[in-house]
Amino acid sequence: MNNPVHTAAQDRAARGAFGGASWNSRNTGRLLIWIAGIAVVMNGVFPLVWMLLTSLKPEGELSRLPITYFPDAVTLSNYATVLGLNPNDPSPKPFWRWFGNSALISLVSAGLCVWISSQVAYVIARMNIRGRGVILAVIAGISMFPLITLIVPLFQTMRALGLLNTHLALIIPYTVLSLPVCTLMMVGFFQQIPRDLENAAMVDGCTRAQALWKVVFPLSAPGVFTAAILAFVNAWEEFLLALTLIQREDMRTLAVGITLYQGEFAFPWALISAALVLAMVPVAVVVVMFQDRVVSGLTAGGVKG
Known part of the structure; x- marks a missing residue:
């Protein structure tokens, strides 16, 4: 036969650990919303960050294996070329x-x-x-x-x-x-x-x-x-x-x-x-x-x- 005192203590511990009966409804919903929000933000932000990091890399570093996520040597030469400030560019674009x-x-x-x-x-x-x-x-x-x-x-x-x-x-x-x-x-x-x-x-x-x-x-x-x-x-x-x-x-x-x-x-x-x-x-x-x-x-x- 179950001990009622022991069972009540276990219930209180479970509620303290998992937020009580409301966990399955409100807290689970909030967790899913946070996960979905983080996924949406990462889906939109990661390509922008990757593009920014790529623009700061020398051209030779892009073909290196394994892929480097952050540039080893940050360079602004790509921006200079795009803006027409690179005197070595043979065919500058307007x-x-x-x-x-x-x-x-x-x-x-x-x-x-x-x-x-x-x-x-x-x-x-x-x-x-x-x-x-x-x-x-x-x-x-x-x-x-x-x-x-x-x-x-x-x-x-x-x-x-x-x-x-x-x-x-x-x-x-x-x-x-x-x-x-x-x-x-x-x-x-x-x-x-x-x-x-x-x-x-x-x-x-x-x-x-x-x-x-x-x-x-x-x-x-x-x-x-x-x-x-x-x-x-x-x-x-x-x-x-x-x-x-x-x-x-x-x-x-x-x-x-x-x-x-x-x-x-x-x-x-x-x-x-x-x-x-x-x-x-x-x-x-x-x-x-x-x-x-x-x-x-x-x-x-x-x-x-």
Whole structure:
């Protein structure tokens, strides 16, 4: 026959060691969440760290076996070559030209996207439009089209307009492709702003357009910043359209220009890694500067819709 005193002591010891009966539900769930979070972070961070370490290695060290994870001799020669500061480079690439092209195209397309999507979102959120749910569904469906299906019609359109090998050949499609996501995001924000604020502004003499830009737009700053950053990042990182619609080397964007470092018989991993690290700097700076607004935008924008 079991000793009740001994059994109770054992139960108390078990609860003290394993957190009691709640371990199997709450603690196990927390442990799984932590494991999943660490796996996601490692999956995203490890390639970036590996790329950074590769960019600091001499070219000969990359072919050494066994593989070394950290550079034996840190060198900045790869960055000097990418930036055009290496006098021994026989064929320097116009990195800064590509960088400027990407910056111009990304900034202009992001600005146009925010300007257009804000007005479309305001009409959808504020006006009594019949079939608004259908319109939102169509906008969401358009955003799901794979880009590869649009390559041929976009190429033919730009060729007919005489825009191939120009910045407009990328600014126009980048703006249009980012419009659905930005519009849906801003609709959620505009719906959270009380109509009384706009009515009060219009009573004071503002038109509806002035109420949008002077009242609704500033109050939706987190959503506006989030939409602008998403449009900027999408344009900065896009590769397929930039490769297809622009063939002149001096007009290429940075995403395509980096691929030109590859030779016919060589693949300079260290050089390409250095160029990729430099290409990530603008995106990282933008995200760090506006991370608070981006986080609040992504969370608050999904409350209504």
